[in-house]
Amino acid sequence: MTKLSVNINKIATLRNARGGNVPNVVEATRKIESFGAQGITVHPRPDERHIRYQDVRDLAPIVTTEFNIEGKPVQDFMNLVLEVKPAQVTLVPDAEEAITSNAGWDTIINKEYLKEVISEFKRNGIRTSIFVDPVEKMIEGAAETGTDRIELYTEQFAVDFAANKKDSAKAYAQCSQLAHNLGLGINAGHDLSLENIEFFNKEVPFLDEVSIGHALIAEALYNGLEKTIQQYLKLLK
Ligand SMILES: CC(=O)[C@@H](O)[C@H](O)COP(=O)(O)O
Ligand SMILES: NCC(=O)COP(=O)(O)O
Numbered sequence: 152m153t154k155l156s157v158n159i160n161k162i163a164t165l166r167n168a169r170g171g172n173v174p175n176v177v178e179a180t181r182k183i184e185s186f187g188a189q190g191i192t193v194h195p196r197p198d199e200r201h202i203r204y205q206d207v208r209d210l211a212p213i214v215t216t217e218f219n220i221e222g223k224p225v226q227d228f229m230n231l232v233l234e235v236k237p238a239q240v241t242l243v244p245d246a247e248e249a250i251t252s253n254a255g256w257d258t259i260i261n262k263e264y265l266k267e268v269i270s271e272f273k274r275n276g277i278r279t280s281i282f283v284d285p286v287e288k289m290i291e292g293a294a295e296t297g298t299d300r301i302e303l304y305t306e307q308f309a310v311d312f313a314a315n316k317k318d319s320a321k322a323y324a325q326c327s328q329l330a331h332n333l334g335l336g337i338n339a340g341h342d343l344s345l346e347n348i349e350f351f352n353k354e355v356p357f358l359d360e361v362s363i364g365h366a367l368i369a370e371a372l373y374n375g376l377e378k379t380i381q382q383y384l385k386l387l388k
Contacts, residue, residue: 152387152388153352153358153359153360153361153387154189154190154217154359154360154361154387155187155188155189155190155360155361155363155380155383155384155387156188156189156190156191156192156216156217156219156340156360156361156362156363157183157188157190157191157192157362157363157364157367157380158192158193158194158221158340158362158363158364158365158367159176159179159180159183159191159192159193159202159364159368160193160194160201160202160364160365161201161364161365161368161369162174162176162179162368163176163193163201163202163203163206164200164201167200167201176202176206176209176210177209177210177213179376180210180213180214181213182376182377183376183380184214184215184216186376186377186380186381187380187381187384188216188380189216189217189360190216190217190218190219190238190360190362191210191214191216191217191218191219192219192220192221192241192340192362192364193206193207193210193218193219193220193221194220194221194222194243194252195207195220195222195228195231196222196245196247197223197225197227197228197247198247204227204231207220207231207235208231208234208235211235211236211237214237217237217238217239217360218235218237218238218239219237219238219239219240219241219280219360219362220232220235220237220239220240220241221240221241221242221243221252221282221362222240222241222242222243222245223242223243223244223245224242224268229268229271232272232277233271233272233275233277236275236276236277237277238277238278239277239278239279239280239300240272240277240278240279240280241279241280241281241282241302241338241362242256242265242268242269242279242280242281242282243282244256244257244261244282251341251365252282252304252341253306254284254304255281255282255283255284255286255289255304256281256282256283256289256293257289257292258281258283258289258290258291258292258293258295258296259288259289259292262292262295262296265281265296265298266295266296266297269281269296269297269298270297273297273299278299278300278336279297279298279299279300280298280299280300280301280302280336280338281293281296281298281300281301281302282301282302282304283301283302283303283304283326284303284304284307285303285304285307285308285322285323285325285326286322286326287325287326287329290326290329290330290333290335291329291333293330293335294330294333294334294335298335299335299336300335300336300337300338300359301330301335301336301337301338302338302339302340302362303323303326303327303337303338303339303340303355304340304341305323305339305340305341305342305343305351306341306342308320308323308342308347308351309341309342309343309344309347310342312346312347312350312351313346313347316347316350319347319350320350320351320354320355321354323339323351323354323355324354324355324356327355327356327357327358328356328357330357331356331357336359337355337357337358337359338358338359338360338361338362339351339355339358339360339361339362340361340362340363342365342366343361343363343366344363344366344367344370345366345367345370345379345382345383345386348361348363348383348386348387349386352386352387361387363383367379367380367383370382
């Protein structure tokens with residue numbers, strides 16, 4: 152079964168909107184795990200627009216499933232991850248001003264940089280994953296960085312699925328097969344939703360984990376967190 156890691160960025164967005172501590176991200180995390188999620192993902196961005204560095208410190212000791220911290224490996228981010236030592240770190244090549252993550256790594260141009268960062272996290276017992284586009288050369292480059300896993304960036308899949316599902320996951324399936332053959336673990340995420348997740352999970356082999364946030368939290372506004380999480384779990388079987 153593909154594991155579901157719930158990205159709680161948007162719970163922090165709502166909390167920050169009023170400047171207080173409601174909704175409380177620690178309480179929300181406990182509930183999300185009790186509803187069956189197999190992981191919690193956070194993405195502390197440099198501007199702390201949603202998840203703050205202190206949230207990461209508060210969450211680390213209470214997450215009982217897998218804690219996955221995503222971000223660009225700037226020094227502050229690296230220090231935070233090495234301080235809390237989550238189960239997994241996912242490296243994303245985010246531009247600071249980007250409204251959201253919008254590209255995978257160029258694993259060829261950035262190979263030496265990624266090798267250095269990845270080896271530091273692995274020396275500290277943290278599983279590494281790197282965010283990549285579904286391009287076979289980028290998967291081959293990822294394997295040369297020493298990363299444990301890749302995370303397939305699924306925004307293009309979501310766009311294509313909405314237009315015409317037929318071949319929307321084809322490149323992802325091919326890249327997942329290649330990654331598996333190269334000994335890499337395979338995660339996926341960005342713009343996955345209740346509408347597209349079943350098709351993606353059926354079409355793409357060897358998936359270890361999907362991390363889902365924006366759509367899941369939006370869907371939970373209508374259906375509730377517990378029911379929404381259990382709908383995802385059922386579609387990921
Ligand atoms: C890397 C990725 O695609 C998402 O995990 C990202 O964390 C979403 O970030 P926002 O929640 O800031 O849109
Ligand atoms: N890595 C993807 C993630 O954590 C959540 O992305 P999204 O579902 O908020 O687009």
